[in-house]
Amino acid sequence: MRTFTYAKADSTQAATREVQAAGAKFIAGGTNLLDLMKLQVETPEKLVDISRLPLNEVEDTDEGGLRIGALVPNSDLAADQRVRDRYEVLSRALLAGASGQLRNKASTGGNLLQRTRCYYFYDTAMPCNKRSPGSGCSAIGGYNRIMAVLGTSEKCIATHPSDMAVAMRALGATILTQKADGDRRRIFIDEFYRLPGDTPQIETMLEPAELVTGVELPPVPEGARQLYRKVRDRASYAFALVSVAGVVAVEEGKISYARLAFGGLGPMPWRNPGVEEVLVGEAPSDALFHRTADVLLADAKGQGSNDFKIPLARRTLVASLRELTQA
Helix, strand or coil: CCCCEEEECCCHHHHHHHHCCCCEEEECCCCCHHHHHHCCCCCCCEEEECCCCCCCCEEECCCCCEEEECCCEHHHHHHCHHHHHHCHHHHHHHHHCCCHHHHHHCEHHHHHHCCCCCHHHHCCCCCECCCCCCCCECCCCCCCCCCCCCCCECCECCCCCCCHHHHHHHHCCEEEEECCCCCEEEEEHHHCECCCCCCCCCCECCCCCCEEEEEEECCCCCCCEEEEEEECCCCCCCCCCEEEEEEEEEECCEEEEEEEEEECCCCCCECCHHHHHHHCCCCCCHHHHHHHHHHHCCCCCCCCCCCCHHHHHHHHHHHHHHHHHCC
């Protein structure tokens, strides 16, 4: 790990001002950043500690949703009774991610921003466009078992690793931020992440020195069922090969509401509104569920080692929809 300077922020405004300096980074829980620094994938010249800012509360909103501070630990969020009662998909996703020790330290904002676990991104001896733009993508033509099959480009096929963010996308979250000039933004999660395209090193719509301060969740439709299903290589502390976060309501024998998001398939928590359009207004059936899988996977492209993800995603989606719609 290279040497760096350290500053402790006492306000969000001070934090954003400090990070305006070249080579500076925010640090909260640090569960991802410190790993990357040890491997010299990330080499910030300065760390600005935001862990003591007053961003660690979970509050009800006037609309019946929740406002979650960016520094709420994953373990606290998963255990919050309001989350367990009203946002079961989020609680399940959090508990499916990492170990208990990491969940105690990892923050809500950091989880949204964690970086890919691509083998080649972590290996500084190998070309990686996300780490070193223009150097190439070693995963294309290399060992790519955990890589994406949707939303990829010729420059990058890495997947987004978060479980929490998949649930947040299924719930229609809004990301709250503060910029260095003091302006605040509300960014709908469907617009927060970027596809790799020609610039895979740019992963979100955040501006330089912009700080995530929280997340707002809208209320879930009354009577909707929620599910988080994660398929992985082992039962604990493994990233998703495929995951499904679902919120589905059935009224009078027909699907009246559906919102689905997927992990392990794309460079961001994946959502295709066309999948939901196929479902709404229809009676649940295996034939219908396979049609939704056809829409989801129409543009899926394997790279060899990860070809298995395409049929696995179909089976996982169909099984999830069966559970979400069973009488």
